[in-house]
Amino acid sequence: MALPAEEKRTRRDVQRLETRRQVFEAAIAEFRRSGMADADIGAIVKAAGVARGTFYFHFPTxxxxxxxxxxxxxxxxxxxxxxxxxxxxxxxxxxxxxxxxxxxxxxxxxxxxxxxxxxxxxxxxxxxxxxxxxxxxxxxxxxxxxxxxxxxxxxxxxxxxxxxxxxxxxxxxxxxxxxxxxxxxxxxxxxxxxxxxxxxxx
Incomplete structure (x- = not known):
């Protein structure tokens, strides 16, 4: 049975926030290791398990x-x-x-x-x-x-x-x-x- 549109939006919002949290935490961990300037976006997205574009979707820089x-x-x-x-x-x-x-x-x-x-x-x-x-x-x-x-x-x-x-x-x-x-x-x-x-x- 198809989910109501409102419930679909809620689930999408929850998933989006969870992905954002994962990217954020992976980025902070990389900053601790390398400093922000030398932090590797590739290492961040790999640790978060997301595509590179996902990082920039949530955080422009x-x-x-x-x-x-x-x-x-x-x-x-x-x-x-x-x-x-x-x-x-x-x-x-x-x-x-x-x-x-x-x-x-x-x-x-x-x-x-x-x-x-x-x-x-x-x-x-x-x-x-x-x-x-x-x-x-x-x-x-x-x-x-x-x-x-x-x-x-x-x-x-x-x-x-x-x-x-x-x-x-x-x-x-x-x-x-x-x-x-x-x-x-x-x-x-x-x-x-x-x-x-x-x-x-x-």
């Missing part, structure tokens, strides 16, 4: 794979930070938690992929996974940090003239630079302390 991974990790990190911020805390512990969460991203994806994710942030050709995202408010992690610095300012933890959006941008960009250039145990803690020194009332 290798950068689109990396951008999607970056978005997933940003959303996961924001969700975990939101849970932390729901309990009593101060700005120092909040910034330290951001550091811990971003270091955890590196541990999950591996150092090679993590460095490429950071590089993608500064790439002029970064794919627009979220074409409508133009401001800090469109990125959940940044939005949470801005609100946290606003809270700290309102409670007198930081200077009243502090600019939460700029402070968030400086913190994130600075943290990325620290993680790329140094893996000393206390570098991140020193970075948090230095950031707070610039924000705290004199």
């Amino acid at each position: 290798k950068e689109h794979v990396l951008a999607e991974l970056t978005q997933q990790e940003e959303e996961r990190t924001a969700k975990e930070l939101e849970g932390f911020l729901g309990a009593p805390h101060d700005l120092r512990s909040a910034l330290a938690e951001v550091v811990r969460l971003i270091v955890a991203v590196e541990q999950r994806v591996g150092r090679v992929v993590f460095r490429e994710m950071l590089g993608l942030h500064f790439s002029p050709t970064r794919p627009a996974i979220r074409p409508d995202a133009h401001a800090w408010a469109d990125f959940p992690l940044l939005a949470l940090m801005v609100r946290e610095i606003e809270r700290a300012r309102d409670q007198g933890e930081v200077q009243p003239e502090s600019a939460p959006v700029l402070a968030t941008q400086f913190f994130i960009l600075g943290l990325y630079a620290v993680l790329i250039t140094s893996h000393e145990c206390d570098a991140s803690a020193q970075f948090v302390a230095t950031t707070l020194y610039g924000l705290e009332p004199r």
Whole structure:
């Protein structure tokens, strides 16, 4: 008996999503081995068990794979930070938690992929996974940090003239630079302390 058209579409959608997941996971595994620039599309599609054209159907470029991974990790990190911020805390512990969460991203994806994710942030050709995202408010992690610095300012933890959006941008960009250039145990803690020194009332 023939399947109703709606059920056929549902099955096709499920299969399409499953194929996309397989291609995505095979690509990330290849990125871990070779880095994104040297990743072999042939090796990716072989591991995923699909035709070469299937990769490009789901991901126009290798950068689109990396951008999607970056978005997933940003959303996961924001969700975990939101849970932390729901309990009593101060700005120092909040910034330290951001550091811990971003270091955890590196541990999950591996150092090679993590460095490429950071590089993608500064790439002029970064794919627009979220074409409508133009401001800090469109990125959940940044939005949470801005609100946290606003809270700290309102409670007198930081200077009243502090600019939460700029402070968030400086913190994130600075943290990325620290993680790329140094893996000393206390570098991140020193970075948090230095950031707070610039924000705290004199």
